[in-house]
Amino acid sequence: MDKCYLGVDIGSISTKGVIIDEKYNILSQNYIWTEASPISAVKELISTLSIPKGYKLSGIGTTGSARKLIGLMLGANVVKNEIICHAYGTLNYYPDCKTILEIGGQDSKIIIINNGIITDYAMNTLCAAGTGAFLSSQSKRIGVDINDFGSLALSSKNPVKIAARCTVFAESDLIHKAQLGYKKEDIVAGLCKSVVLNYLNNVGKGKKIKEPIVFQGGVSKNIGVVKYFNEILNTKVIVDDNSHLMGAIGAAILSSKESSDKEYNLNMNEINFETKGYECKGCSNNCEIVRIIKDGKLIDSFGNRCERGTIAK
Numbered sequence: 001m002d003k004c005y006l007g008v009d010i011g012s013i014s015t016k017g018v019i020i021d022e023k024y025n026i027l028s029q030n031y032i033w034t035e036a037s038p039i040s041a042v043k044e045l046i047s048t049l050s051i052p053k054g055y056k057l058s059g060i061g062t063t064g065s066a067r068k069l070i071g072l073m074l075g076a077n078v079v080k081n082e083i084i085c086h087a088y089g090t091l092n093y094y095p096d097c098k099t100i101l102e103i104g105g106q107d108s109k110i111i112i113i114n115n116g117i118i119t120d121y122a123m124n125t126l127c128a129a130g131t132g133a134f135l136s137s138q139s140k141r142i143g144v145d146i147n148d149f150g151s152l153a154l155s156s157k158n159p160v161k162i163a164a165r166c167t168v169f170a171e172s173d174l175i176h177k178a179q180l181g182y183k184k185e186d187i188v189a190g191l192c193k194s195v196v197l198n199y200l201n202n203v204g205k206g207k208k209i210k211e212p213i214v215f216q217g218g219v220s221k222n223i224g225v226v227k228y229f230n231e232i233l234n235t236k237v238i239v240d241d242n243s244h245l246m247g248a249i250g251a252a253i254l255s256s257k258e259s260s261d262k263e264y265n266l267n268m269n270e271i272n273f274e275t276k277g278y279e280c281k282g283c284s285n286n287c288e289i290v291r292i293i294k295d296g297k298l299i300d301s302f303g304n305r306c307e308r309g310t311i312a313k
Contacts, residue, residue: 013105
């Protein structure tokens with residue numbers, strides 16, 4: 001039988017999954033909302049992915065904010081951070097890529113690559129002003145469907161200047177501009193531009209952004225944001241059709257490099273998983289230990305900074 005590999009990218013907003021063959025062609029894929037429950041989201045995701053007839057699942061890779069939890073849940077042979085997975089996924093399609101711009105639901109990152117090797121990166125997890133969650137919340141505030149944001153931004157002839165440094169300032173500035181009677185398309189265009197400026201002034205600060213530039217993450221589907229990246233960087237950024245799946249693709253590719261003869265059970269509905277917190281009192285750190293319980297049995301724990309917080313399986 002031919003081998004295939006599963007990659008899962010579990011973020012705070014969305015959960016992505018792909019199944020690829022040995023030549024890294026996508027056989028099955030899906031993108032769903034995490035809805036603050038990564039375990040439930042992954043169970044739903046797995047139920048929608050299909051392994052084609054004649055293929056055997058030979059590896060599982062996980063990435064994203066809940067990668068360790070879901071890695072334990074799925075019995076993954078590879079658990080890697082988003083930087084590595086996004087780079088691997090991108091270089092599979094664009095081997096000459098030098099810069100990866102990624103804007104997700106609640107964080108964003110930039111990855112600098114030279115000759116196929118990651119040489120620098122930065123992440124922004126402190127302010128939401130340059131993320132998809134920010135655009136989504138503002139779309140509700142001004143009564144515009146987030147799916148119409150990009151096209152509406154392109155129709156603007158006079159984008160409003162929106163404070164881009166902070167979510168609070170951006171929101172108050174948006175309300176002020178709306179009260180002054182600015183057109184919705186001009187406000188939307190201003191928001192898209194503010195996301196780009198926030199990203200470049202914070203995440204991209206001090207980085208040498210060189211071409212080819214690949215833009216990915218959920219926000220890459222917003223053509224208004226893409227437009228302002230092109231204008232401000234004075235180039236054309238690349239947005240792949242699978243830009244939102246690059247982390248999952250990278251995780252699947254990495255799993256293929258460390259595959260084994262292990263058999264994987266993807267029937268998650270028959271297995272009960274629980275996550276329980278425990279505060280260690282062994283020292284002044286008071287570490288929060290996360291315990292993973294499968295069918296009533298402790299299978300692993302993490303979060304401790306020293307051996308005092310180790311919990312035996």
